[in-house]
Amino acid sequence: MTTLETTFEQKLFELIPQTRNLGIQITQIADTELHVRGSYALNKNHLDIVFGGSIAAISITTAWSLLQHKIQQAGLTGNLVIKQQEIKFLLPVHSDFECVATLQSVQDWPLFLDSYRQRGRAKLVVNAHILCEARVTSTFQGVFVLYQPS
Template sequence: MSVHPLCPPSAPSDPDGALARLADHYRSMPPVAAMDIRIEGYDGHCLRLSAPLARHVNDKGCAFGGSLASMMTLASWGVVSLHLERAGLKADVFVADSQIGYLAPLFADLAVEAEAAPGANWETFIATLRNRGRARIAIVAHARLPEGGSATEFAARYVAIAKP
């Protein structure tokens, strides 16, 4: 894994309600609701989430590694789900596998960004799901340090299985 550039800033504009539906879905899961996750932006490619450090602090005063892993998993799941919704497809989305690297402690609120991995193609993913009823895509995510760079990097494959 390597540090990738930060997602461009974007306001959480939500004209079709997709981000509100995603936020509702996150809140519908009790463990996720307890994380106090907020959707900070989505530009059609990159989803940005945040959560207060106070909800995720460990015994060293920095962000708990499990919280960082969970937030990157949720952001990655969310970006896949948003692309499926935009394509008008209903599918169950699962994380197939993931790899995480902890690069530096994070002593600030959690800010996570997720997007398709370099070389991954949303059009191919959507077409494969339509044709085969199942598709997978590589996603990358990271937790930003306030001074720039990444505290944590995440790479995963997500699988979508079409609903009948």
């Protein structure tokens, strides 16, 4: 983990304190994706699999983090929130796992920037998936909105 990941992770924990309790670690931030390592031990349920609520929360957090990082890189300010999300649980998670978030389409990013600069509001779709033992165990798609505070 580089200084970029460590710094962003610390900022995430400050902005959204609950994320500290998810047992996550940001392991890689790139231009088009962000990787988070998740802890099985901190997220398992009574069935000895990772709790679906944790999977959903970590997927949202990872997707939000990717977009928040790109927004900061672009020098934008505003409030980033999730508007809508869909998650599909494909397989149970029995060990530590990774969540990877990506933009639905890199071509959407310039449109997002233009919309925000012109209207003070923009939305973008971000995808994420959970990997455990080299298998995709869930898929997530979220619509995020960046808006100027009133």
